Amino acid sequence: MRLRSCRALFTALAVLGIGQGTALRGAGAEAAAWRALPLGAGETIDANWVQIGWGGFVIEDGALRTKPDPRGLGLLVYRRERLGDCQIRVVFKTQEAKSNAGVYVRLTDGVFDQAGRPGAAFDRNAAGKISKPSMEAMKVSAEREEGAWFAVHHGYEVQIMDTGDAWHRTGAIYSLAASTAKPGRTGAWRTMIITLAGERITVELDGEKATDFDPRGPAVPPRKTWTEPKREPARPVRGYLGLQNHDPGDIVWFKEVSVRPLPAAAK
Secondary structure (H helix, E strand, O other), rough: OHHHHHHHHHHHHHHHHHHHHHHHHHHHOOOOOOEEOOOOOEEEEOEEEEEOOOOEEEEOOOEEEEEEEEOOOOEEEEEEEEOEEEEEEEEEOOOOOOOEEEEEEEOOOHHHHOOOOOOOOOOOOOOOOOHHHHHHHHHHHOOOOOOHHHHHHEEEEEEEOOOOOOOOOOOOOOOOEEOOOOOOOOOOEEEEEEEOOOOOOEEEEEEEEEEOOOOOOOOOOOOOOOOOOOOOOOOOOOEEEEEEOOOOOOOOOEEHHHHHEEHHHHH
16 A cells, blocks of 8 residues: 555544554453433333332432431432442532432342331421430431341442531541542532442542542441441442432432443452
């Protein structure tokens, strides 16, 4: 082939994006495409999601929005598949910096036994203050792992709430691994990527690494209060995914939950 013809061919390939670099990237270096989990259609949440505990979610402008209940926590669990080594992409936004929610991973099968069995309920006065008797009843219910509290102790929560400390703010593995993420702009969509590799969990928020958690590592702190997860139960390396709804006023939207196989670079 003459030199002029070669130049013309390479120019055409470059325009089409089929240069040598692209060919090399396509030979395994590119990560697999994201696969979106169905959230629902119209005003109906997809049937593969099951509500555990109090409250729930609604579809609003194509996104899942938390619908908190004053009686206590809730969790919407995707029952269609267990997730092993993979990456999970969650696109969310919060109504306020203090809006509280979470993404649960590595949930055990037993979470579905809690459907229709929400456990104890908070009793609140007109100002929203929780009565002491109902608070004590909730503590007992949580220790018994009833309702959504089962998920707290048999899964890991990737926290969403910008006003907590490093162990309880957005990007943290709640009370188990601290987050270095900075608060986002209230009302703006944010992207969280959760990487599950063996027992290890890493979290990236808006393109920046926020958390690296190894449950076998020496840095795992002891449990400090009843609202934190028990450390002892082993979480499965293949488990279910859930979205948490929290207290009244904690409004959070989830417009995308996608998964893809673990890229080679993350293994």
